[in-house]
Amino acid sequence: MLTVKNLTKVFGGFTAVSSVDFSVEKGEILGLIGPNGSGKSTIFNMLSGVHFPTTGSINFNNKELSGLYPHVICNLGIGRTFQIPRPFKRLSILENAALAGYFGSNKQISKSEAWSNAEEALSLVGLSSVANEEIATLGAAGLKKLELGKALATRPSLLLADESLGGLDHSEMDQAAQMLKNIRDELDITIIWVEHIMGVLMKVVDRVMVLDSGKKIAEGSPLEVTKDKKVIEVYLGSDAEESSEAAKR
Amino acid sequence: MNNKNFIGFLAVFLCLLPLIGVKGYPLHIVITILIWSFAYTGWSIMGRFGLVSLGHGAFMAMGGYITALLWNYFGMSPWLGIPIALTITGILALIVAYPCFKFRIVGHYFALVTLALSEVVRQVIIATRDYTGGSLGYTPEPHGEGWSIYAIQFPDDRMVFLYIAVFTWLVGIIIWKIIDGSMSRYALEAISEDEDASSAIGVKVTKEKLKITILSAVMTAFAGALYCQYQMFISPDTIGGVGISLQIVFAVVVGGIYSALGPTVGAIITLFLAEILRISIGTATVNLTENLTINAAGFPLFIYGIMLIGFIIFLPKGIVGGLSDFISKKGETSLNAKSSNAK
Numbered sequence: 161m162l163t164v165k166n167l168t169k170v171f172g173g174f175t176a177v178s179s180v181d182f183s184v185e186k187g188e189i190l191g192l193i194g195p196n197g198s199g200k201s202t203i204f205n206m207l208s209g210v211h212f213p214t215t216g217s218i219n220f221n222n223k224e225l226s227g228l229y230p231h232v233i234c235n236l237g238i239g240r241t242f243q244i245p246r247p248f249k250r251l252s253i254l255e256n257a258a259l260a261g262y263f264g265s266n267k268q269i270s271k272s273e274a275w276s277n278a279e280e281a282l283s284l285v286g287l288s289s290v291a292n293e294e295i296a297t298l299g300a301a302g303l304k305k306l307e308l309g310k311a312l313a314t315r316p317s318l319l320l321a322d323e324s325l326g327g328l329d330h331s332e333m334d335q336a337a338q339m340l341k342n343i344r345d346e347l348d349i350t351i352i353w354v355e356h357i358m359g360v361l362m363k364v365v366d367r368v369m370v371l372d373s374g375k376k377i378a379e380g381s382p383l384e385v386t387k388d389k390k391v392i393e394v395y396l397g398s399d400a401e402e403s404s405e406a407a408k409r
Numbered sequence: 410m411n412n413k414n415f416i417g418f419l420a421v422f423l424c425l426l427p428l429i430g431v432k433g434y435p436l437h438i439v440i441t442i443l444i445w446s447f448a449y450t451g452w453s454i455m456g457r458f459g460l461v462s463l464g465h466g467a468f469m470a471m472g473g474y475i476t477a478l479l480w481n482y483f484g485m486s487p488w489l490g491i492p493i494a495l496t497i498t499g500i501l502a503l504i505v506a507y508p509c510f511k512f513r514i515v516g517h518y519f520a521l522v523t524l525a526l527s528e529v530v531r532q533v534i535i536a537t538r539d540y541t542g543g544s545l546g547y548t549p550e551p552h553g554e555g556w557s558i559y560a561i562q563f564p565d566d567r568m569v570f571l572y573i574a575v576f577t578w579l580v581g582i583i584i585w586k587i588i589d590g591s592m593s594r595y596a597l598e599a600i601s602e603d604e605d606a607s608s609a610i611g612v613k614v615t616k617e618k619l620k621i622t623i624l625s626a627v628m629t630a631f632a633g634a635l636y637c638q639y640q641m642f643i644s645p646d647t648i649g650g651v652g653i654s655l656q657i658v659f660a661v662v663v664g665g666i667y668s669a670l671g672p673t674v675g676a677i678i679t680l681f682l683a684e685i686l687r688i689s690i691g692t693a694t695v696n697l698t699e700n701l702t703i704n705a706a707g708f709p710l711f712i713y714g715i716m717l718i719g720f721i722i723f724l725p726k727g728i729v730g731g732l733s734d735f736i737s738k739k740g741e742t743s744l745n746a747k748s749s750n751a752k
Binding site: 208210229230231234235239240242246247248249250251255256258259260262263264265271274310311313314 | 601608613
C-alpha cells in the first residue's frame with residue numbers, strides 16, 4: 161500500500177532523516193518508535209506533505225506523494241493527527257469533523273453527506289454525546305479523540321497517528337490503543353502509529369520500526385524488536401543508564 | 410419578526426420612500442448609504458475571516474475610474490464597461506493576493522501589502538492626470554439631455570437610482586447570507602485559526618482565500634462604478650486611497666463585522682458622522698489663540714481613529730453584534746427569571 165524508498169530530509173546542515181526504507185501492507189498497524197529527535201515526526205511530515213523530501217520516493221497505491229501538498233495527500237486518502245491537538249476553536253466539535261468530512265473526502269460530496277460522515281466519525285471516537293459542544297469543553301483526552309475524529313471524517317484508507325497518547329493517564333491510554341485497533345478491525349483502515357510510549361504500542365501493533373538519529377535501526381514484530389541489541393542500547397539502554405545514574409545520586 | 414422578513418420589509422419600505430414624498434437631499438442620503446453599504450458588505454465577507462485588507466479603496470477607485478474612462482474615451486456603454494472594470498479589478502486582486510497567500514503573508518503583513526495597493530492606485534490616478542483629471546477628479550461625459558439607459562445616467566431623477574441601489578444592497582446581503590451558510594465559511598474560519606491544520610484535513614487554503622478575496626474586490630469595485638454613475642463625479646480621495654480604505658474598515662467594525670446588517674449600520678453611522686463633522690467643523694482652520702491656528706481638515710479622521718480603537722476594545726462585534734448579544738442575553742435572563750418563579 162505504501163512503499164517508502166531512500167527517504168532523506170536535510171534541514172540546512174542537519175540530516176533529520178537519512179535513507180530510510182519501509183513499506184506498509186494493507187490492513188496492518190505499523191508502530192514507529194524512537195527517542196526524541198530521531199526523525200519520527202519528520203517522516204510523518206513528509207508522508208503528509210508538510211515537508212518535501214530532500215531525496216527519496218514515497219509511493220502510495222502506485223502514486224508518488226513527494227512534492228504534493230497536504231490537502232492533495234489528504235484527498236488521496238491519507239488522514240493524519242497532530243502530536244499537539246490542533247482543533248478549530250471557533251467551530252463546534254461537530255463542525256470541526258464536518259469540515260474535515262466535506263473537504264477531506266477524496267470525492268465531491270454533498271453537505272449533508274459531510275455532516276453524516278462527521279457524526280459517524282465522532283461516534284467511532286466516542287464524542288457523539290458532546291458533538292454540539294464548544295472545543296473549550298474538551299480535556300486532553302477529548303482533544304486527542306477529536307484529532308482522530310477529524311482524521312477519520314476524511315474517510316482515509318491510511319491513518320497517520322502522531323503520538324496519540326502523550327498526556328493521557330493509563331486507563332485513557334489503553335482505551336485509546338484499543339480504539340486504534342478497532343478502527344483497523346472495523347473500518348479496514350491501515351495505520352502508522354508514532355509513539356514515545358512503547359508499552360501500550362507493543363500490545364496493539366503488528367510490526368514495529370525503530371528509528372535513531374534519522375536512521376532505521378530495527379524492524380520486526382514487537383517481540384523481535386524488544387530483544388534487538390541495538391534497540392535496547394539506544395532506546396531502553398539510555399533509560400537504564402539514566403536511572404542507574406539517578407540511583408547513584 | 411425574523412431577520413429575513415425584516416430585510417425584505419426594509420427593502421420594500423425603501424422602494425416606497427419616493428411615493429410618500431421623500432425626495433431631494435434625504436433621498437440622496439439614502440442612496441449614498443445603500444451604495445456604501447454594498448462596498449462595506451464586500452469588505453466584510455473577507456474581513457470577518459481575519460483577512461484585513463486596507464486596499465479596498467483601490468478596488469473601489471478602479472471600478473469607478475475604469476468604467477468612466479471606457480465611456481469617455483471609447484464611448485463604451487457602462488453595461489459593458491462595468492463588467493470589464495470588475496474583471497480587471499478581479500485580476501488585480503488575484504495578482505496581489507496570490508503571492509501573499511502562497512507565501513503566507515497574513516495578518517498585519519497582509520494589511521500592509523494591501524495598504525500599499527491603495528496608495529499605488531491613487532498615485533497612478535494622479536500621475537496620469539492628463540487622462541484621469543488627477544486629484545481634481547473626473548466626470549463621465551453626459552450622454553445628451555436627461556435620461557439614458559444606454560449610458561446608465563439618470564440626472565435629476567433619484568428614483569431610478571434608488572431602485573438600483575436598493576436592489577444592489579439586497580444582493581449584497583444575499584451574498585453575505587449565502588457565504589454565511591456555506592462550507593467555505595467553516596473552511597475560512599478554520600484557515601483564520603490554523604492554516605496547516607486546515608490543509609491537513611483537505612482544505613485548499615490558497616484557493617479558498619483567493620475565492621473570497623476576488624469576490625470581495627469585485628463587489629467593492631461594483632460599488633465604485635455605481636457611485637460614479639450616480640454622482641457623475643469621482644476623485645481619488647472620494648472613492649479611493651488610504652482614507653477610503655480606512656473608512657471601509659471603520660464602518661464595518663463599528664456596524665458589526667459578523668452580522669449581515671452590520672455594514673449597513675456602519676454606513677449609516679459613518680455617513681451621519683461625516684455630515685455632522687462637516688457641518689460643525691468643516692474644513693476651516695480654527696484659531697485657538699492669536700498665535701495658534703490649527704487646520705481642522707484632519708479632525709474627522711482623528712475622531713474615526715479614537716472611535717475605532719474604542720470599538721475594537723469595548724464592542725468587537727460592532728453595534729449590531731453587540732446589540733443582538735445584549736438582546737439574547739436579556740431574553741435568557743428573563744426566561745431564567747420565569748422558570749425560577751415557576752419553582
